[in-house]
Amino acid sequence: MGRVQEEGSGPVHGFRLSTVSSSRPTETGTTHEPTGLDLAMKLHYIKVVYIYSAETARDLTVMSVKAPLFPVFDQISWITGRLRRHESGRPYIKCNDCGTRFVESHCDLTVDEWLRVPDRSVDESLVYHQPVGPDMAFSPLIYLQMTRFSCGGLALGLSWAHIMGDPLSLSHVFNLWARAFAGEKIYSHKTSELERVFQNPNSTGAKPESIKRVDPVGDLWVTPSNSKMTTFSFNLTVKDIKSKFPANGDDVFEILIGVIWKCIAKVRGGSDPVTITVIRPDPNGLKPRAVRNSQVISSVHVGFSVAEASLEEIVKSIGEASDERSKIDEIVDDVSDFIVYGANLTFVDLSEVDFYEAKVLGKSPESVYCNVQGIGDGGAVVVSPGVVVDERVATVTLPGDDIEKVKCEMDKCGLITVLVK
Amino acid sequence: MSDLSSSVKLKYVKLGYQYLVNHFLTLLMIPIIATVGIELLRMGPQEILSVLSSLHFELLHILCSSFLIIFVSTVYFMSKPRTVYLVDYSCYKPPVTCRVPFSSFMEHSRLILKDNPKSVEFQMRILERSGLGEETCLPPAIHYIPPAPTMESARNEAQMVIFTAMEDLFKKTGLKPKDIDILIVNCSLFSPTPSLSAMIINKYKLRSNIKSFNLSGMGCSAGLISVDVARDLLQVHPNSNAVIISTEIITPNYYKGNERAMLLPNCLFRMGGAAVLLSNRRSDRWRAKYKLCHLVRTHQGADDKSYYCVMEEEDKEGNVGINLSKDLMTIAGEALKANITTIGPLVLPASEQLLFLSSLIGRKIFNPKWKPYIPDFKQAFEHFCIHAGGRAVIDELQKSLQLSGEHVEASRMTLHRFGNTSSSSLWYELSYIEAQGRMKRSDRVWQIAFGSGFKCNSAVWKCNRTIKTPTDGPWSDCIDRYPVFIPEVVKL
Numbered sequence: 087m088g089r090v091q092e093e094g095s096g097p098v099h100g101f102r103l104s105t106v107s108s109s110r111p112t113e114t115g116t117t118h119e120p121t122g123l124d125l126a127m128k129l130h131y132i133k134v135v136y137i138y139s140a141e142t143a144r145d146l147t148v149m150s151v152k153a154p155l156f157p158v159f160d161q162i163s164w165i166t167g168r169l170r171r172h173e174s175g176r177p178y179i180k181c182n183d184c185g186t187r188f189v190e191s192h193c194d195l196t197v198d199e200w201l202r203v204p205d206r207s208v209d210e211s212l213v214y215h216q217p218v219g220p221d222m223a224f225s226p227l228i229y230l231q232m233t234r235f236s237c238g239g240l241a242l243g244l245s246w247a248h249i250m251g252d253p254l255s256l257s258h259v260f261n262l263w264a265r266a267f268a269g270e271k272i273y274s275h276k277t278s279e280l281e282r283v284f285q286n287p288n289s290t291g292a293k294p295e296s297i298k299r300v301d302p303v304g305d306l307w308v309t310p311s312n313s314k315m316t317t318f319s320f321n322l323t324v325k326d327i328k329s330k331f332p333a334n335g336d337d338v339f340e341i342l343i344g345v346i347w348k349c350i351a352k353v354r355g356g357s358d359p360v361t362i363t364v365i366r367p368d369p370n371g372l373k374p375r376a377v378r379n380s381q382v383i384s385s386v387h388v389g390f391s392v393a394e395a396s397l398e399e400i401v402k403s404i405g406e407a408s409d410e411r412s413k414i415d416e417i418v419d420d421v422s423d424f425i426v427y428g429a430n431l432t433f434v435d436l437s438e439v440d441f442y443e444a445k446v447l448g449k450s451p452e453s454v455y456c457n458v459q460g461i462g463d464g465g466a467v468v469v470s471p472g473v474v475v476d477e478r479v480a481t482v483t484l485p486g487d488d489i490e491k492v493k494c495e496m497d498k499c500g501l502i503t504v505l506v507k
Numbered sequence: 508m509s510d511l512s513s514s515v516k517l518k519y520v521k522l523g524y525q526y527l528v529n530h531f532l533t534l535l536m537i538p539i540i541a542t543v544g545i546e547l548l549r550m551g552p553q554e555i556l557s558v559l560s561s562l563h564f565e566l567l568h569i570l571c572s573s574f575l576i577i578f579v580s581t582v583y584f585m586s587k588p589r590t591v592y593l594v595d596y597s598c599y600k601p602p603v604t605c606r607v608p609f610s611s612f613m614e615h616s617r618l619i620l621k622d623n624p625k626s627v628e629f630q631m632r633i634l635e636r637s638g639l640g641e642e643t644c645l646p647p648a649i650h651y652i653p654p655a656p657t658m659e660s661a662r663n664e665a666q667m668v669i670f671t672a673m674e675d676l677f678k679k680t681g682l683k684p685k686d687i688d689i690l691i692v693n694c695s696l697f698s699p700t701p702s703l704s705a706m707i708i709n710k711y712k713l714r715s716n717i718k719s720f721n722l723s724g725m726g727c728s729a730g731l732i733s734v735d736v737a738r739d740l741l742q743v744h745p746n747s748n749a750v751i752i753s754t755e756i757i758t759p760n761y762y763k764g765n766e767r768a769m770l771l772p773n774c775l776f777r778m779g780g781a782a783v784l785l786s787n788r789r790s791d792r793w794r795a796k797y798k799l800c801h802l803v804r805t806h807q808g809a810d811d812k813s814y815y816c817v818m819e820e821e822d823k824e825g826n827v828g829i830n831l832s833k834d835l836m837t838i839a840g841e842a843l844k845a846n847i848t849t850i851g852p853l854v855l856p857a858s859e860q861l862l863f864l865s866s867l868i869g870r871k872i873f874n875p876k877w878k879p880y881i882p883d884f885k886q887a888f889e890h891f892c893i894h895a896g897g898r899a900v901i902d903e904l905q906k907s908l909q910l911s912g913e914h915v916e917a918s919r920m921t922l923h924r925f926g927n928t929s930s931s932s933l934w935y936e937l938s939y940i941e942a943q944g945r946m947k948r949s950d951r952v953w954q955i956a957f958g959s960g961f962k963c964n965s966a967v968w969k970c971n972r973t974i975k976t977p978t979d980g981p982w983s984d985c986i987d988r989y990p991v992f993i994p995e996v997v998k999l
Contacts, residue, residue, distance in 0.1 A: 103652040105611050109603030111641035149647070153604055168610065183641065184610035224614050 098211050098233060100192040106152050106230070107166055107185035108159035116181040118164040120249055121282050122415035123379045125177065126297055126424050127248035129309045131217070131459040132256055135209040135243040136444055136451040139197055143240035143446065148190055151232055151242070154266035155186070158259060161274040162377055165250055165259070169222040176420035177222070177249075186228040189214040197239030201453055206319040206479060209455035213243035217460070219306035239452075245459070247307075251377040253456060254367060257439050258375040264444040275374040282378045284368075284411040294413040295385040296363040298429035298462065299422055309425055309460040313485035317457060318493070320502045323476045330500050334401045339366070339435045339469055342480065344400040346467055349495035350431060351392035353488055359464065361387045363432040364407050367439070381434075382409050383426060428462025428483075436470040437478055457481045525886070528858035589745070589787040591738050592795035593968065596783040597675035598935050599668045599754070600981040601644035605778060608641045609634055609999055612774075619653050623765040633774045635996050638898035638919065642985075643777040643926035648758045661697055661758040662706075668754050668780035669703065670710060676750070676782040679979075684711035689740050689749035693722040693729035693930055695959075696819075697756035707752070718744075726817065726958025727894055729753065730930035731966050734785070735802050741787040748788065754780030755929035762828035769828030775897055779928025779935065797952070797968040803850045807842050807961045817959035836903050842963035843907060843955070847882075850965055854887040854951075884908050888967070889950040891915065892936040894957055895922035904955070920989050925981070930956070935981060939989070942982040946974040 120128075138146075159166050167181040193200065193212075200208070214231040229245040246256045262272045300310050324338050334341045347362060365381050372380050384407035392400060418424060426432070441454040456470040456479075465484040472479050484492060496502045527534065547555065613631055620626050646667075648660035669692075676682065690713065692704040702721035707713070720736060722729050730753035737749040757778055762769050786795065807813035816832040832838075852860060859882040866880030884891075891914045893904050901922065905915045917936040921928075925935050933954045940946050950970040957963055977983060 102655070104650045105615065105652070107606060107608055107611055109606060111608060149604070156603055168614075182610035183608040184614055185608070221617075224617055 096211055097194045098191050099194075100190070101214070102190040104188050104190075105185040105226075106155045106159075106188045107183050108163050109156040110160050110163075112163045112167075112181045112183050116164070118167065118179040118181060120177065120179070121379070122418035123282070123284070123411055124249050125418045126414050126426050127252075127379055128177065128218075129300070129303065129307050129423060129425050129460045130248040130427050131215060132246045132248055132253050133210065133213045133215065133243065133455075133457050133459055134246070134253070134256055134260070134441065135212045135241055135453075135455040136260070136441070137197060137201065137209075137212075137241045137453045137455075138239055138446055139449070139452050140235070140238040142449040144238035146240055146446070148232065150267070151240075152188060154263050155230075157266045157272055158262045158274075159185075161262070161272060162259065165227060165377060167227075168224065169218060169227070169249075171222070172420070174420045179227075179250075180223075185226070186230055187214070187216075187226040189229060189231040191231060191233045193233050193235045193241070195235060196237035197235045197452060198237070200235065200241075204320065206321075206453065206455045207317040207457070207481060209241075209243070209453075210317065210457070212241045213245050215245040215459055217306060217308045218247060219304070219308075222305045248379070248458070248460075252379050252381045253434075253436050254375070254380065254439055255377040257441050257444075259377060260444050261440065264446060267446060275376050277376040277378050281372070281376065282380075283415060284380070284382075284409070292413075294383075294410040294417060295361050295387065296383050296410050296429060296432075297414050297417065297424050297426050299424055300462075301423070302421075303423050307460075309428070309462055312463055313487065315461055315463075315465075315483050316486040316489045317481060317483045318489065319455070319457075319479060319481040321472060322478050322480060322501070323472075324478065325476060331397060334397055337401075338478070339433075339437060340401050340404045341397070342467075342469060342478075343404055343433045344397045345499060345501055346433075346480075346482070346496070347392055347400060347431065348395075348397065349492055349499060349501070350465070350484070350488070352495050353491040355393075359431045360389070360392065361385055361430045363426065363430050363464075364404065364435075365427075365432060366435040383411055383414060384409050385430065425460070425462045427458050427460070427466050428464040430464045432461070432464060432466040434458070434466060434468045436468060439471065441471060442473070455479070455481070457483065525856065525858040528861055529856045531857065589742055590792075591741050591799040592786050592788075592791050592971065593797040593799065594748070594784040594786050594791050594795045595676065595680045596781055596796075596934055596937075597672050597679055598931065598938050598981045599672040599675075599778075599780040599782075601668075601778045605644035605646060605650075606642055607645045607650075607777075609639075609997070613999060615652055620765050626765040626767055626770060629767045630770055630774055631999060633771060635999055636898065637774060638901075638922045638993050639775070639777075639926050640923040640991070640993075642924055646756075646758045646778055649761050653763070654761050656758045656761060658699065658759075661756055662699065664758045664778070665694070665697065665703055665706065665754070665756050666710075668756070668778065669707060669752055669782070672752065672754075672780050672782040673707065673711070673750075676784060680784050682748070682750075682784060684713055686748065687713055687717060687750050688744065688747040689737060690717055690719040690752075691722065691733040691736055691749065692720070692752045692754075693725065693733045694752075694754050694756055695724055695726050695729055695929065696760045697758075698723035703752070726960060726962065727755075727896060727927075727929045727932075728956035728958030728960075728962045728964045730781070730933055731802065731954065731956050731964035732804065732962075733930075734783075734799070734966055735804060735964075737785050738799060738802060741785065744787075746788050748784060748786040748791075751783040751785065752780065753783070753930040753934065755931070760829075762826060764822045764824055764826030764828060766822040766826075766828065766830075768830050768832075769822060769826075771831055772829050775927040777926030777928055779925050779931045781931035781934035783934065792971075795971050796974065798971050799966065800951070800969050801850060801853050801967040802965070803846055803853070804964045805842060805845045805849060805962065807838070807845065807963075810961075813838050813842065813961035816961055836899055838961050839900060839957050839963070840903060840907060842957060842961050843904065846955070846963040846965055847884075850967070851882055854953075854967055855882050855884070856886055859883055859886060881907070881909060884953070885910065885914070887951065888953040889947075890917070890940050890945065890952040892933045892940075892952060892954040893918040894955060895919075895925075895927055895932040895936065896957060897927060898922065900957065916990050919993060920991065923991060923993055924985065924989070930958075938978070938980045939982055939986075941974045942976065942978045942980060942986040943989075944974075944976040946970050948973045 167179040218225040227247040231243040233241040442450045468481045646664040704719040704721040733751045917939045921935045954966045
């Protein structure tokens, strides 16, 4: 269900919309063709909010935030284009320099008051989000909301259509902005076809489980959903996790998957999920950085009941996940609609993404919030980095009916120390 | 083959005729001088001296004649109009952050006029055929959905455009603000209090005895009206200079309604401005780029149709916009004819004037059905700067004056790169010609501008010194890409 940002009676208000494009015109007729993997992501949108303190951001004007976007879009002009369809029905991006939507707003609270709330999902109201469609040709793929707090601090919230690229791409583009802001000359490599297709030599003939076909959505790219999805977010430290759940190996992300999977399985009871999707950055660390969908998408299937199994068993089976990207690429056709996030319970590892490298006047953001919009009924957990190296932020999106019970379970197993109401 | 040879013969006949008529006096003098010379040689020095001594020159005669000569020459030099030099000028180049690609313009149009798809469709068709490119600029306030014009943002645009152009002019010419004697600002649709000229005087702390003027409401031809005012003032004030600022401030004039005839200016008008330094000082004679030869203003306002053809009015919903009538091109053609009739005798060579006169007499006396002879202005000018009011205006003038593609290239390329910048477009066009390295010493330039009222003003400049490339100016970073082919219809 697409959550459309509307001006309500909340503390964030005063929306003013404008458009930011590139400084050099793109040659007429230039297009960007999405791969099958890109199209699999078309109903999903990434939302990232960077919050900067008052000392850092007090003197930033709207123009000083807009101006560095121009050289960034000069380097990567296709992300300012608009979607069209070929005769076959396959979407592509027409590089017409139409631009991104820039939204200015105000918040009545100070940065400190805003950050005092432990559940960071309040940051969702700092991202102006509109889905693609119903007029695909006039829907921006990126929205950037600039919110001024009453103390002078700033929040920059991006809504990014996943068809263009993954959260690493978003971070890459935003870091380019930060470097352009600092006056550096920036350069971004042009993606070629070769760097966007990922062959897996070990793939079996089986169909990919991490992707699910959904009913046709036409030109309005919103994930069809039976239930209202709710999000909550909590912080944790690596040290804490390792001490609470020892002897499960060194990979904190896998431990987290195990713990949360178990909690959700206990809540779901009879229909506990035996298949999950795990999305992690490519271990080859694809260089150079570019805008594309490069995350490894794998699925884990277990033959036992997760609610009853031990954490060690679960973590072990996670290690046997296999890369399904090439299978996804093959199965996606021109016209069908698919979802990946929430097709099954999905776990996304963004803990190594360099969000905090987006420094303004030498200072990193005070907080970075990351989530995905358009998650299917399976639900998703996004693990993103915290302010300090040891910290992580877990953002859980589940059907509204399950959420309170899952929070109880997490409290019981010691994952979240305070019962969040 | 016979067609080709006959047309070649005709061309030589024409050339022969032109040479004969234009150099008539010279050709007449040659046999006279030859005869006199031969006579003198025949007479020999002795006879010449005896003829001279027989003329009985008395001291009184000599003194009176010398005084007469001196008196006549003094009166002549005193009453000769002071030459007005164009020392240099500077055109405003908007920042890239103000760029408006076609697709953004159309998307905004769709969002703002979402209840009037027909108006959106109309705007798209206009834009496709407009001759504008993807690099034209609108001020920051107009980038909002819906546009957010306030008095403050209008002033900001004015300051951005005018101050940048002036600072560039100061740098180019070495002019000190305190040395400005005359300041003329023309901006048709934005006229705040205190005026824009007062704004400049305040910013640069100009002298208290400066002669400042602020012309508003005079349309796209106001740039040449300012030059006319400056020229007249420079006749009265010796040893002075004049700074002219020509601009149009877009922010407060963006039409917010959906009446089609009034949406047209939104599609064509773009940010721009120019600052020009004129001087009558002898010391500027060497460094000046141009010399003003003629300036002709014609006003068709007495005719009702001309008066009403460009009208600022409110639409049914109370939104103020500029209504362009459908007869605009016809009226422009007539205004041009009136202007040409006045300027023709001043600039055309004798051969063309003779032909025109004979054609006129012939039509009056012999046969009114004879085609009127359109004088060949290409013989009077090397370069043409036609106000880039829109593709239709340039097409119309190219047809009426029988100009080639290269003659109107400056106008078309300025429309493509900068859009219709109103009164300053003539300066962008002149800058284009210079940037292409086509401006040589003694070249004559004809600037023609049209404006509401309906007016047609033209100025004739003569190039004082060859302008070397590369030039610094608004074309410096993109001149390599020009000229560019502009398709009839750009598919959006």
